[in-house]
Amino acid sequence: MRLKSTLTGLMAAFYAMPAAAQDGLEIIGKPLPGQMGFQPAATELARDLFWLDGMILIIITAIVVLVTGLLFYIIFRYNEKSNPTPAKFTHNSPLEIAWTVVPIVILVFIGAFSLPVLFKQQEIPEGDITIKVTGYQWYWGYEYVDHEFGFDSYMIGQPATGGNYVKTPEVVAMLEEAGYGADEFLLATDTAVVVPVGKTIVMQVTGGDVIHSWTIPAFGVKQDAVPGRLAELWFTAEKEGVYFGQCSELCGKDHAYMPITVKVVSEEAYEQWLQGAIEEYAGKPLSYDVAAAN
Structure with a gap:
C-alpha cells in the first residue's frame, strides 16, 4: 500500500511540471539583430x-x-x-x-x-483547442477554455518575477533555469502558452484594462485586445519550437515589457503538459488511475 502511494505521488509530481514541455525545442520565431525580412513562417x-x-x-x-x-x-x-x-x-x-x-x-x-x-x-474555423487571452498592464492572462484552467504570463525579469527590467546576473540565472539564454531577455516569459503541432488553435482575445494587441509574427496573426469585446484569431502551427511575440498596441509605460511566448510541441508532449497544467493551475489532483495510465 505504501509503495502504491509512493508511486502515485511520484507520477503526479512528474506530470505536474508544465515547463517540461519546452525540453529540446528549437527557438524559431525570434527577432535577431540586423535581421531583414520576416521570421520563418510557421503557419x-x-x-x-x-x-x-x-x-x-x-x-x-x-x-x-x-x-x-x-x-x-x-x-x-x-x-x-x-x-x-x-x-x-x-x-x-x-x-x-x-x-x-x-x-x-x-x-x-x-x-x-x-x-x-x-x-x-x-473566417474562424472550429478549433481543436480554444484559449482565451486577456491583456493586462503589463502581462497576459491565459485560460484553456476546454479544460477550465488558466495562468498569468509575465516577462522574466519583470518585477513580478523578481527582476527590475534589467538584465542582471540574477535575471540571466532565471532565464537559464527556465531553459532560455541571456539573449532571450525581454522575449521569454515565466509561463508559456503550450499548443500541439498541427492542431487548429482558436484564441479569444480581450483586454482587462486598456487596449493591447496579441501577436506572433511567425504565425502571421495579430489581434487587438479591446476591453469589453471578445475578438478571435486562429492558427495551425506546422513546426515544433518556441515562438516569441510582443504586445503590439501602445498600452502604457511598461508596454515594452509585455512579451508573448508560445511553445509548439508534439501531441504526446502536449498531453503530458496538459495533465501537469491541470494539476498545477486548476488545483485538480490526478487520480491514481490517470497518473498510472500516463
Whole structure:
C-alpha cells in the first residue's frame, strides 16, 4: 500500500511540471539583430501573408521605377534649354484615361489576391483547442477554455518575477533555469502558452484594462485586445519550437515589457503538459488511475 502511494505521488509530481514541455525545442520565431525580412513562417496564414507582401513589393517597386524614370525623362526632355518653346495644350484625354484605368486595374489585381488572405484570417474555423487571452498592464492572462484552467504570463525579469527590467546576473540565472539564454531577455516569459503541432488553435482575445494587441509574427496573426469585446484569431502551427511575440498596441509605460511566448510541441508532449497544467493551475489532483495510465 505504501509503495502504491509512493508511486502515485511520484507520477503526479512528474506530470505536474508544465515547463517540461519546452525540453529540446528549437527557438524559431525570434527577432535577431540586423535581421531583414520576416521570421520563418510557421503557419499557412504566415506563408500567405509573406507571399502577398513579396508580390506587392514587386508591383510597387515597378511603379516607383516607372514614375522615377518618367520624372527624369521629363526633366531632361522638357526643360527650358531642351524645349525653349513650351506646348500650350491643357488636356490629353487618352493619357488621363490611362492614368485612371491603369491604377484601377492594379488595385483590382492586388485585391484579387489580398482579399482571400484576409478572409482566411477572419473566417474562424472550429478549433481543436480554444484559449482565451486577456491583456493586462503589463502581462497576459491565459485560460484553456476546454479544460477550465488558466495562468498569468509575465516577462522574466519583470518585477513580478523578481527582476527590475534589467538584465542582471540574477535575471540571466532565471532565464537559464527556465531553459532560455541571456539573449532571450525581454522575449521569454515565466509561463508559456503550450499548443500541439498541427492542431487548429482558436484564441479569444480581450483586454482587462486598456487596449493591447496579441501577436506572433511567425504565425502571421495579430489581434487587438479591446476591453469589453471578445475578438478571435486562429492558427495551425506546422513546426515544433518556441515562438516569441510582443504586445503590439501602445498600452502604457511598461508596454515594452509585455512579451508573448508560445511553445509548439508534439501531441504526446502536449498531453503530458496538459495533465501537469491541470494539476498545477486548476488545483485538480490526478487520480491514481490517470497518473498510472500516463
